[in-house]
Amino acid sequence: xxxxxxxxxxxxxxxxxxxxxxxxxxxxxxxxxxxxxxxxxxxxxxxxxxxxxxxxxxxxxxxxxxxxxxxxxxxxxxxxxxxxxxxxxxxxxxxxxxxxxxxxxxxxxxxxxxxxxxxxxxxxxxxxxxxxxxxxxxxxxxxxxxxxxxxxxxxxxxxxxxxxxxxxxxxxxxxxxxxxxxxxxxxxxxxxxxxxxxxxxxxxxxxxxxxxxxxxxxxxxxxxxxxxxxxxxxxxxxxxxxxxxxxxxxxxxxxxxxxxxxxxxxxxxxxxxxxxxxxxxxxxxxxxxxxxxxxxxxxxxxxxxxxxxxxxxxxxxxxxxxxxxxxxxxxxxxxxxxxxxxxxxxxxxxxxxxxxxxxxxxxxxxxxxxxxxxxxxxxxxxxxxxxxxxxxxxxxxxxxxxxxxxxxxxxxxxxxxxxxxxxxxxxxxxxxxxxxxxxxxxxxxxxxxxxxxxxxxxxxxxxxxxxxxxxxxxxxxxxxxxxxxxxxxxxxxxxxxxxxxxxxxxxxxxxxxxxxxxxxxxxxxxxxxxxxxxxxxxxxxxxxxxxxx
Amino acid sequence: xxxxxxxxxxxxxxxxxxxxxxxxxxxxxxxxxxxxxxxxxxxxxxxxxxxxxxxxxxxxxxxxxxxxxxxxxxxxxxxxxxxxxxxxxxxxxxxxxxxxxxxxxxxxxxxxxxxxxxxxxxxxxxxxxxxxxxxxxxxxxxxxxxxxxxxxxxxxxxxxxxxxxxxxxxxxxxxxxxxxxxxxxxxxxxxxxxxxxxxxxxxxxxxxxxxxxxxxxx
Numbered sequence: 001x002x003x004x005x006x007x008x009x010x011x012x013x014x015x016x017x018x019x020x021x022x023x024x025x026x027x028x029x030x031x032x033x034x035x036x037x038x039x040x041x042x043x044x045x046x047x048x049x050x051x052x053x054x055x056x057x058x059x060x061x062x063x064x065x066x067x068x069x070x071x072x073x074x075x076x077x078x079x080x081x082x083x084x085x086x087x088x089x090x091x092x093x094x095x096x097x098x099x100x101x102x103x104x105x106x107x108x109x110x111x112x113x114x115x116x117x118x119x120x121x122x123x124x125x126x127x128x129x130x131x132x133x134x135x136x137x138x139x140x141x142x143x144x145x146x147x148x149x150x151x152x153x154x155x156x157x158x159x160x161x162x163x164x165x166x167x168x169x170x171x172x173x174x175x176x177x178x179x180x181x182x183x184x185x186x187x188x189x190x191x192x193x194x195x196x197x198x199x200x201x202x203x204x205x206x207x208x209x210x211x212x213x214x215x216x217x218x219x220x221x222x223x224x225x226x227x228x229x230x231x232x233x234x235x236x237x238x239x240x241x242x243x244x245x246x247x248x249x250x251x252x253x254x255x256x257x258x259x260x261x262x263x264x265x266x267x268x269x270x271x272x273x274x275x276x277x278x279x280x281x282x283x284x285x286x287x288x289x290x291x292x293x294x295x296x297x298x299x300x301x302x303x304x305x306x307x308x309x310x311x312x313x314x315x316x317x318x319x320x321x322x323x324x325x326x327x328x329x330x331x332x333x334x335x336x337x338x339x340x341x342x343x344x345x346x347x348x349x350x351x352x353x354x355x356x357x358x359x360x361x362x363x364x365x366x367x368x369x370x371x372x373x374x375x376x377x378x379x380x381x382x383x384x385x386x387x388x389x390x391x392x393x394x395x396x397x398x399x400x401x402x403x404x405x406x407x408x409x410x411x412x413x414x415x416x417x418x419x420x421x422x423x424x425x426x427x428x429x430x431x432x433x434x435x436x437x438x439x440x441x442x443x444x445x446x447x448x449x450x451x452x453x454x455x456x457x458x459x460x461x462x463x464x465x466x467x468x469x470x471x472x473x474x475x476x477x478x479x480x481x482x483x484x485x486x487x488x489x490x491x492x493x494x495x496x497x498x499x500x501x502x503x504x505x506x507x508x509x510x511x512x513x514x515x516x517x518x519x520x521x522x523x524x525x526x527x528x529x530x531x532x533x534x535x536x537x538x539x540x541x542x543x544x545x546x547x548x549x
Numbered sequence: 550x551x552x553x554x555x556x557x558x559x560x561x562x563x564x565x566x567x568x569x570x571x572x573x574x575x576x577x578x579x580x581x582x583x584x585x586x587x588x589x590x591x592x593x594x595x596x597x598x599x600x601x602x603x604x605x606x607x608x609x610x611x612x613x614x615x616x617x618x619x620x621x622x623x624x625x626x627x628x629x630x631x632x633x634x635x636x637x638x639x640x641x642x643x644x645x646x647x648x649x650x651x652x653x654x655x656x657x658x659x660x661x662x663x664x665x666x667x668x669x670x671x672x673x674x675x676x677x678x679x680x681x682x683x684x685x686x687x688x689x690x691x692x693x694x695x696x697x698x699x700x701x702x703x704x705x706x707x708x709x710x711x712x713x714x715x716x717x718x719x720x721x722x723x724x725x726x727x728x729x730x731x732x733x734x735x736x737x738x739x740x741x742x743x744x745x746x747x748x749x750x751x752x753x754x755x756x757x758x759x760x761x762x763x764x765x766x767x
Binding site for chain 2: 036037038040041042043044045046049052053054115120122123124126127129130131134135138139142171172173174175
């Protein structure tokens with residue numbers, strides 16, 4: 001359309017619109033980084049702050065925006081869109097918002113470009129700052145971390161709102177009239193945030209419904225890649241220099257890997273390359289081709305804080321100390337909170353390597369009780385808001401014990417305080433994998449215990465116990481060999497000595513158990529063993545200790 | 550000219566009053582503040598930069614954006630604190646309101662004092678509710694957060710109507726339009742007042758007092 005603008009005004013207007021578009025993208029993406037944004041006011045004008053607002057420029061985002069614009073400006077029918085979506089650690093993604101910067105034909109010829117348009121654009125940016133904190137995706141993005149990440153994508157052209165599901169809502173941020181058209185900034189956001197993944201760790205059947213539209217192919221597959229929104233800006237405090245982006249690199253990589261390092265799947269990354277363990281917090285691999293981005297430490301807090309804490313839920317919380325690899329012996333403390341109506345005592349067992357006799361029974365004891373429906377009531381979601389509900393169901397679905405015959409399945413398993421820096425396996429995965437070791441054949445039937453006791457009696461008559469290096473019958477040893485399938489080393493019980501009637505004390509007594517000389521008395525089962533489930537063991541011990549008197 | 554008047558209403562729990570009011574007031578002031586003006590020769594001026602920061606609320610599931618100015622924040626917190634205390638001590642229904650008024654000063658000749666002509670007034674009516682159980686409080690946290698989201702959207706909608714704004718002043722006039730007393734930002738001249746409505750509804754005494762004052766001020 002022909003305007004009365006002189007060339008200087010026209011040039012200024014084009015520049016304003018271009019930088020407004022770039023700043024808009026910066027504000028939107030920064031609002032979805034998951035951190036609080038803070039910039040300083042400056043009374044003396046620096047000349048480089050567009051629209052008199054201190055909005056930092058993340059180089060990667062600017063680059064993406066410029067690439068999408070490709071030298072053009074928003075015009076009628078050509079809108080600049082920023083799509084914000086969520087991607088879970090299992091690979092499912094969902095569009096959350098589309099921010100559109102559009103231009104329509106309604107012109108305001110009277111307005112002064114260099115003054116009024118500029119100030120109004122500045123006001124519109126302030127409104128954008130306010131509105132980006134108000135849409136539902138903001139709270140989701142603040143909680144992003146291990147379970148999901150927020151990605152952004154910039155495209156130019158027609159607005160595509162199909163991916164937002166039914167009933168999406170629109171909020172208009174504002175409009176600015178210019179001599180060449182009216183700039184409109186608006187946001188369409190998804191309302192229905194219920195979300196379910198069919199693929200998760202233990203392959204249990206889905207518990208909630210699935211949004212059908214979620215898996216429909218996009219009618220307009222866009223070529224622009226998705227990028228993660230979690231990025232620590234290269235500020236003066238971190239001292240990270242952002243690597244210069246090369247165009248050829250942009251085309252190749254589909255996305256940037258995200259921290260934390262313990263994530264097994266890097267969202268969107270081709271080939272799903274797992275990250276190396278113990279990545280430095282500042283993304284020091286800035287020189288890498290993949291351009292690893294970083295996480296803020298607050299994400300760890302989110303992860304640790306999410307386990308459900310209902311009083312009726314029995315949780316097995318594991319805390320692992322140190323950064324030992326899974327192959328090292330972990331010192332773990334199993335603490336079980338007993339739910340209501342369960343008349344089992346609270347067990348506190350410390351397992352250290354090698355030293356506690358029958359420790360493998362103890363662990364097994366716990367595991368069997370895990371799948372006991374009385375002990376593990378279903379993990380009912382107790383969050384009230386649908387947003388949080390979706391997040392919890394999302395993350396908790398990966399925690400099933402894989403025991404399909406039970407009605408109740410432990411579906412939420414988040415080891416508290418576990419620092420996910422043991423790779424490639426985190427503590428939760430480790431526990432899940434090894435929580436169901438094969439049962440000892442000798443424990444399966446009563447006769448087994450009887451025969452073992454008889455073996456022992458025979459063995460004791462043959463050799464003086466004090467000479468033996470702590471071995472029991474060969475049969476028992478063989479069946480103990482099954483324990484090697486566990487990652488824990490085989491634990492061999494220490495027998496009583498014949499002479500002094502005192503068992504050799506080479507183990508560390510578990511705290512509070514008071515294992516002392518009087519422990520192995522006739523007829524008294526070891527405290528860590530459950531008489532009700534392991535009647536065989538009790539019987540075995542009774543006979544065992546009697547034989548050595 | 551006509552004064553634009555906008556009214557917002559919120560129902561909050563006692564401990565949420567402060568944060569809810571600050572969220573609304575800061576959002577309005579974010580839109581009504583510019584950088585510091587630096588006048589140059591020939592009547593031109595340059596404008597400083599306004600920084601922003603996110604503020605998380607402790608008692609509401611909500612985050613708002615405010616101007617990065619500690620002085621402004623302190624001034625607002627002071628008056629909101631007074632309002633909260635007055636609400637608490639009133640013992641009435643827990644109804645009150647705060648007014649944020651933007652005005653222009655018009656110099657009058659002696660012996661008349663300067664006129665303050667408001668051009669925009671934001672009124673926030675607050676209704677304090679008392680909740681009994683922790684679960685109700687948790688629900689209230691989320692509900693009030695959602696309500697505040699709506700309020701912010703309303704504020705932004707009004708702001709973007711681009712209705713009357715005072716003209717950019719010359720150097721001599723700048724103090725009639727802007728509050729130049731702050732170090733880092735320059736909001737339009739504003740004043741904040743509040744009022745606790747007692748159980749009878751409108752407060753008669755304050756109205757009478759204002760009538761008399763206005764009459765005397767001529």
